[in-house]
Amino acid sequence: MTEPHPETEPHPETETPASDAVAKAAALVESLAWLRSLRGRIVVVKFGGNAMVDDALKHDFAADMVYLREVGVLPVVVHGGGPQISAALAARGIPSEFRGGLRVTTAAAIGVVRDVLAGAVGPELASLIAAAGGSAQPVSGETDGLFVGTRRGTIVDGEEVDLGFVGDVTAVNPAVVRAILEAGQIPVVSSIAPDADGQALNVNADSAAASLAVALGAEKLVILTDVAGLYRDWPDRASLVSAIDATDLTALLPTLESGMIPKMTACLEAVDGGVPVATIIDGRIPHSVLLEAFAPSGTTVVPTPEKS
Ligand SMILES: Nc1ncnc2c1ncn2[C@@H]1O[C@H](COP(=O)(O)OP(=O)(O)O)[C@@H](O)[C@H]1O
């Protein structure tokens, strides 16, 4: 009797692969079209909501960014930090309130906002990406002219409200972000923008992500949040919007509340500025960014189709 050849004899345990292994292989094959469409393209990802304050979700997010970069997509992260800023202000006894989804930022608060975003949250996220096997570079909007901001207020119930040191990004010089991408790294951007006099302004991170996506000519803007997406008739859970075009969203914007106002305004700005698609996804789900790539979820905003 001849001895079985170790390299050609089937291993008894691998003769019938488990069905979950087959499903994994199928998912990899399925991801090919998506990979091809995004390879070499910039995807701006706004990291925020629950995913920012849950350690396991933070690690999953960092791993997703590393994965994207390894397969040739160019992720650029813009991070939020609302809960961390609120905690730091409270610890210092500095009052803080939101109007129209934006934080009223006093002279006492702006330094804390900058310390939390650019001094703590951004560097921590960059370290997590490094721990997940990637390479990331924290960069504040104040670095090398990345952002220039202009002060803004807001309208609440028809009344103009002064928000203090809060701004919109009105100019972007993405050279520093491009240099980080070219060095093979993942930029992690904090949403602080100096005005023309060098005064730091607090910019909502969704809004900063949209401005950056437009300036970089990104292929996609992805915004993580802590709901399943945009609800047309919040809080009616049956009213989740899976896709909406810019015209329809413009009409819906005045009916939105709180944090959804800057978020959906950001999506609109992105697609109006030439980004082909902006998506709000549920960051409470582990690996939400990768999952969205395989199986679209949340709310997708697209430009208004041209009439033929
Ligand atoms: N139409 C709506 N659809 C979805 N969420 C809404 C809507 N209107 C208000 N919200 C609220 O907005 C929140 C998201 O905004 P925010 O808390 O600022 O998000 P994040 O922390 O992810 O930046 C949701 O958790 C929800 O409570």
Ligand SMILES: CC(=O)N[C@@H](CCC(=O)OP(=O)(O)O)C(=O)O
């Ligand atoms: C003007 C304004 O509201 N700025 C935000 C900046 C951080 C942010 O946008 O964080 P999230 O994405 O976690 O909400 C703030 O002070 O909370």
